[in-house]
Amino acid sequence: MKTNWNNSHYIFLDSPLLSGLLLLSGVGLIVLYSAGGQDWDLIIRQVVRIAIGFTLMIVLAQIRIQHLKQWIPWVYLVGVLLLFAVLAIGEISKGSQRWLDLGVVRFQPSELMKLTVPLMVIWYLADKPLPPNYTRLSIAxxxxVLPVLLIAKQPDLGTAILIAASGIFVLFLAGLQWQLIIKVVALTPVAxxxxxxxxxxxxxxxxxxxxDPEKNASTSGYHIIQSKIAIGSGGLYGKGWLNGTQSHLEFLPERSTDFIFAVLSEEFGLLGVLLLLSIYMFILTRGTYIALQAQGTFSRLLAGSIILTFFVYIMVNMGMVSGILPVVGVPLPLISYGGTSIVTLMASFGLLMAVHIHRPLLSN
Amino acid sequence: MLQKRPRFILKDTVNEAKIFKNRIIIAWFCMLIGIAVIVTRLYILQIINHSNYTKLSENNYIKVLPLPPTRGLIYDRRGVLLAGNRIAYSLQVVPEKVNNIKHMLSQLNKVIPLSEDDVARFMKLLKQKRSFEAIPLRFNLNEDEVARFSVQRHRFPGLDISSELTRYYPLGATGVHVVGYVGRINEQELKEIDPVNYHGSNYIGKIGIEKFYEPELHGQAGFQHVESNVQGRILRILERKPAVSGQNLYLNVDMALQAYIEELVKNEHASVVAIEPETGAVLAMVSTPGYDPNLFVQGISSKDYASLRDSQARPLFNRAIRGQYPPGSTVKAFVGLAGLEYGVRAEHSSTWCRGWYRLKGQEHKYRDWKKSGHGSMNLYHAIEQSCDVYFYDIAHDLGIDRLHEFMTRFKFGQKTGIDLSGELTGLMPSREWKLRTRKREWYAGDTVITGIGQGFSLATPLQLAVATATLANRGQYKEPRLAFALDNPDTGEMKTVVTTPQPPIVLKQQHFWDIAISGMEAVVHNGRGTAKHIGRRSRYRFAGKTGTAQVVSIKQEESYNANKLSKKNHDHALFIAFAPLSNPQIAVAVIIENGGSGGRTAAPIAKKVMDAYLLPKTPLTKYQTPPAYENELEQ
Structure with a gap:
């Protein structure tokens, strides 16, 4: 399906995806206004980030993927070097080395690698016969593994796992043999x-x-316990916007960042959660559709891995906040307060749009 | 270098596209499953466990704060404050905010002196309490210490001064055995009290009036539900139920009289109980020595407590209700009444006293205190001169069963039912009692000495006073009462403390009372009376009876010689009396431990007590606290 924008010569965009993302950002700002304690400064800063993200997305959407390709190995190389640099001279914050101080801005190279690692694997595999043979699989x-290990060493296990996942999704979409997948799954306990x-x-x-969150109730279990209380006490309809006691009375930690989903669940109830999940599902479905429509191995794998990575973010964050996954620092896409993750996400959606818009209209 | 060289590789693009479509559709279903898992999880949390989490959420932010009631005040019958409340400052420590406890303690000691007890109690609590809970380190800081600490506060993070209302006894040791004291609630008491009502209370009545009237004095705790944030800061009050103040208590006791008596016997181990016969109102209840109840309020130091506990004088012991003494000759009027009532003696029938009494067929001589004997004795004279032989004989003729039954009517061997806890019963022996406790059968000789209040007989000073009041009332028994009325400070409503009406002791002839009482009148007003010296110049007529209770038994052929015995083996001196004769207003019992002769030691004290109470020109004015005193303390 082609959009109205498709043939326009001004700007290329995918309107369903754009609508979904705008809607999501709007919901995010409403929740953040409550979670952040009705702090307009906070909202403005977030709006600025979202604006930067959307701008980046629009810019990337205009680029032909083919033009992007040649840069990928270089970006990857720089990324790996920066990861080494972080370990050598990075700034220590909250007990781990994640940041590089570039004078003007502090920069988290692992964030860059979220997008670069799957791109690199795709770049490597795309023009070779698929599914990859063992040699190519090993190289992929x-x-x-190299950047993942470097990030895990910082230590930032959450990001490392997400990056590993996004790389492995590429392999899965590239048609990795089922026998192999089954073997790997069987070996998971060992791993x-x-x-x-x-x-x-x-x-x-x-x-x-x-x-067993109650065992460590005052320390590490506190996050999970308070988060579950926030969600559970929200019920079907929620306590109402700005009326969440868990968040407003500060029982819920990290309420405007990683645990913002608990604020939404407390104030808007299961109905609010279902609305949010519907928006996410809409975006995921649209992304899947784009991947299905994509032409060429590179575009297909790119679209597929972006959408799967996005899904993993949602799963890991919600799973952690609702107490079915361990607490790893993963923000809720486009809802959590915080700069780098929005920019990275919007960049990946820009690429997704680019895949869709610039696809050859006739298959070769 | 990284630019890929074009290579010829065979790519099956159609198949690759097919595989990819396959995979992406599988992936989409996986996403659907993932979202379903989240929805299920949220359904479990938000719908199934909703009420549970709502409760947890409320527990998080809604706190119930107790509003402890203000403890009722205690006044004497003239409105003199006996127990009041005042603000006391204590130093509290939150351990988790202190870097180094040892260092803090040594630094603090230079600002506010800490005793070993303070530190020991603190270290003990430190192990029990959680690190964010405040633990008291020092109680009862004076103004000076509070000021000094306030200046240095910045040096002591985690330390703070807190203030609370604490009990204060302005009269100190005076009347301590009546009023008692409050203290910090201990573990034992914690199990017995209503935890809701005592949630905010730190003190509980431990002994005396403070203990007996604990529910009335304590009042009902109120509460407030408050919304607080994670730091515990109170944001707003959601619901509030004010506390109901404890009721103020007015006693029957006249503290001026009490103080006067305490002064009279301050060098003795003694007890004096004075009762208003008509009402049973306890006018004074003295037990010396006493102690300062203020020591106990904040927790007494172990050294102070040890010295009180181990003192030979036993200051903590309330002799008036727990001291059990052989009543001795004070029981004679009552035994005489029993003889009249059961017809074993007529008013004028007489017995010959030759200085000793012997049971038929036995060698043992029961001696009279007067070796030469009293000669011919009727009941009147036997009471007047306290003839032992006459009462040995009566007791023998009555037998223990009838004697026991009759004496029990006067509450000998029974609790009087006074409004204090811990009262002991004394002992009025019986066959059944001896078999049960001594595993021996009752001998006739046991009855004989019971007739003069010796042998197994024991009575508390309170029992003697109550029996005397009953005699003065000619049988009308009134339960002794320390408390007169309860005053509700919120409504201003006064409620008199009521006693359960008791059936009167009815004798076959009302005239019997007159015989016994006239005998007791003769004790103090007749020329041969055993306490004639105290009645000689009395401005009113009264009745009395001396008693001298043996502490050690004297062997058959020996005689009592005070000089040969150590003070603690000296006889107890007893005296009971009521006055005025025609219209009794006060009944008194006096016991001076190891005081020797009742007539010589105890009787003058009883007379002074009655004089002070009855005569217009009284030494009591000296002991009356000016009303201004109480206003200052009440706050």
Whole structure:
């Protein structure tokens, strides 16, 4: 399906996707206004970020994917080097080294890698026969594992897992053989055990807390307990906008960032949650549709991996806030307060639009 | 370098597109499943467990704060304040805000002196309480200490001064055995009290009036539901139920009389109880020595407590209700009444006293206090001169069963029912009692000495006063009462403390009372009376009876010689009396431990008590606290 914009010579955009994202940002600002304690400064800062994100998205949507391709390995290389740099000279904040101070702005290279890693794998695999053979699969895995290890070492396990996931999605979409997938799934317990051995104590505690939050009620379990109370007490209709006691009386930690979903659940109830999930599902479905329509291996894999990564963000954040996944610092896409994640997300949607808009109208 | 060289690779584009479509559709279904999982999870939290989480949420932000009631004040019958409330300052520590407890303690000691007890109690609480809970370190800071700490406060994070209403006894030791004291609620009491009502209360009546009237004095706690944030800051009050103040209590006790008596016997281990016969009102209840109840309010130091507990004088012991003494000859008028009532003696029938009494077929001589004997004795003279032989004989003729039954009517061996807890019963022995406790059967000789209040017989000073009042009332028994009225400070409503009416003791002839009473009149007003010296110049007529209770038994052929015995083996001196004869207004019982002869030691004190109470020119004015005193303390 082609959009009205498609043949326009001014600006190329995918209007359903744009509507979905605008709607999502609007909902996000309404919730953030409450979660942030009705702080207009906070809202303005977030609006500015969203504006930057949308601008970036629009700009990227105009670019032909083919033109982008040649830059990918360079960006990847720079990204890996920056990750090394972070470990060497990065700033320590909240016990982990994630930031590079570039004088003007502080910069989180791992954020850059969220988009770059899947792009790199796609770049590597796209013009070769698929599904990849073992040699190419090994190289692709190396491309994923290297940055993931560097990020996990910071330590930022959440981002590392998300990046690993986005890379693996590419392999899945590239047609990785089912026998292999089954073998990998079978080996997962072993892999988890190995991972466990390498985890920091605080990370282990987070995982253990998931299974028994009351045990660590005053420390690590506090987040989960308070978050579940916020969600549960919201009920079907919620306590009403600006009336959430858990958030407004400050029982809920990180309420404007990672745990904003709990604020929405408390104030708007299950109905509000269903509305938000509908918007997300709409965006995911539209993304899937774009992926289905995409022409050429590169475009297809790009669209597919972007949409799957977006989905994983939603799952991990909601799963953590509702207490079915361990607490890893993952923001809720376009709702949580915070700059870099919005920019990265909007950039990926820009690429998704580019895939759709600039697809050859006739298959070759 | 990274620019890829074009290579010839065979790509099956159609198949790749097919696989991709497959995979992306699978992925879409996975997303659908993922969203469904989230919806299910949210359904469980928000719908199924909604009420549970709502409760948890409310527990988070709605706190119930107790509003402790103000404890009722205690006044004497003239409105003198005996127990009041005043603001006391204490130093509280929140351990988690203190970096180094030891260092803090040593630094603080330079600003506010800390005793070893303070530190020991603090360290003990430190282990029990959670680190964010405030723990008291020092109680009862004076103004000077509060000021000094306030200046240095910045040096002590986590420390704060808190103020609360605490109990204060302006008269100190005076009347302590009546009023008692409050103290911090201990673990035992915690199990017994209503936790809701005592949620905000720190003190509870431990002994005396403070304990007996605890529910009335304490009042009903109120509460407020408040909304607070995570730091516990109160944001608004949602609901409020004010506390109902404790009721003020007015006592029957005249503290001026009490103080006067305490002064009279201050060097003795003694007890004096004075009762208004008509009402049962306790006018004074003295037990010396006493102690300062203020020591106990904030928790007494272990050193102070040890010295009180281990003192030979037993200051903590309330002799008036818990001291059990052989009543001795004070029981003779009552035994005489029993003889009349059961017809074993007529008014004028007489017995020959030759200085000793012997049961038929037994060698043992029961001696009279007068070796030479009293000669011919009727009841009147036997009471007047306290002839032992006459009462040995009566008791023997009555037998223990009838004697026990009759004496019990006067509450000997029974609780009087006074409004104090911990009252002991004394002992009026019986066959059944001896078999039960001594595993021996009752001997006739036991009855004989019971007739003069010796042997197994025991009575408390209160019992003697109550029995004397009953005698003065000619049988009308009035339960002794310390409290007179309760005054509701919120409504101003006064409510008299009522007693359960008791059936009077009815004798076969009303005239019997007159015989016994006239015998007691003779004790103080006749020339051969055992306490004639105190009645000689009396401005009113009254009745009395001396008693001298043996502490150690004297062997058959020995005689009592005070000089040979250590003070603690000296006889107890007893005296009971009521006055005026025609219209009794006061009944008194006096016991001086190891005081020797009742007539010589105890009787003059009883007379002074009655004089002070009855005569217009009284020494009591000296002991009356000016009303201004109470206003200052009441606040």
């Amino acid at each position: 895995l190396m491309l994923i 988890l055990w190995v991972l466990w051995q390498f985890m920091h104590d605080y990370q282990k505690t987070r995982v253990l807390t998931l299974f």
